Each structure stands twice: as structure tokens, then as C-alpha cells.
Amino acid sequence: MDNIGLTASIPSVVPYWLSMSMPQLNVLVVEDNAESRTLLSDMLALLGHKVHAVESAEDALALLAQQQFDVLLTDINLPGMSGVELAQAAVEIMPPLKVIFASGFGFLVVDNDRINFDFLLLSKPYSLMQLKDAMGRIGALVSKFKRATSD
Secondary structure: OOOHHHHOOOOOOOOHHHOOOOOOOEEEEEOOOHHHHHHHHHHHHHOOOEEEEEOOHHHHHHHHOOOOOOEEEEEOOOOOOOHHHHHHHHHHHOOOOEEEEEEOOOHHHHOOOOOOOOEEEEEOOOOHHHHHHHHHHHHHHHHHHHHHHHO
16 A cells, blocks of 8 residues: 555654654554554654554454553544443553543543543544644653652
């Protein structure tokens, strides 16, 4: 698959606001739309993060069993297991995992009383700056957790 058109909007010269320091995070992206998955992965890489992207919740759970991640960034509306169900299972497997839901259906998450973990909601469509802000907020939590557990 040729993804040239998908990454053409990513600047070759990094704007000053992207160069501001942010901890590199290991991010697991779950998005069933291939074009969206590629674009999101490119955006996260541009922000300096290590990205692993899969198309289903089931693929994500298999990867979570094999390696550590700082962040799960998942669409809510996935075929099969939903992003909410995935996040619940993922946090049970890896309790320090931070969750970002990215969806045009974010109100479905906010009303869900069964969610017993903290998360951020990134409403689609979102900009690179909004993604950077969300990753910065999550990065601060990850850094705080790592400092607390290393003492």
C-alpha cells in the first residue's frame, strides 16, 4: 500500500512548538481504519514517540502480553471487542498503562460507569497540536509514576 499521500501533510521542518521537550513514550495504537492508523502513527513518531500500531483489540491484547507500553491510544468503535473493553482488559494486564480514547463517539465513554481507570478523551478529528497536548499530559503522568516506583 502506498502511503505517500497520507504523510504529505507532515512538515519536513519541525515547528518550534514540536521541538519542546517531551518524554519519549512507548505507544500502542489501535485503529481499524488503515489510513487513520498510518497517519496517527506518523504523527506520534513526529512527536518523538515509539509507536506500535495494530488494527484490532485482539491484536493489541496479544502485543500487550509480549511487551511493555506506556500508553494505549485506541479508537472506541472497533469491530469485535470495543476500545473500552480493550482498555479495561489492558489495564488489568498492565496496571500502570495510561489510556487515551480517540473517537468521534467520545460521549459513549464519558457515560460509561463501568470504567474504573483514568483516561483522556481525544475527539476526532483532532490536530497535531491537540495530540501533542494529550501526549504531554499523559507523559507527565508516566514520568511521575516512573519516579515514584524507582525511589
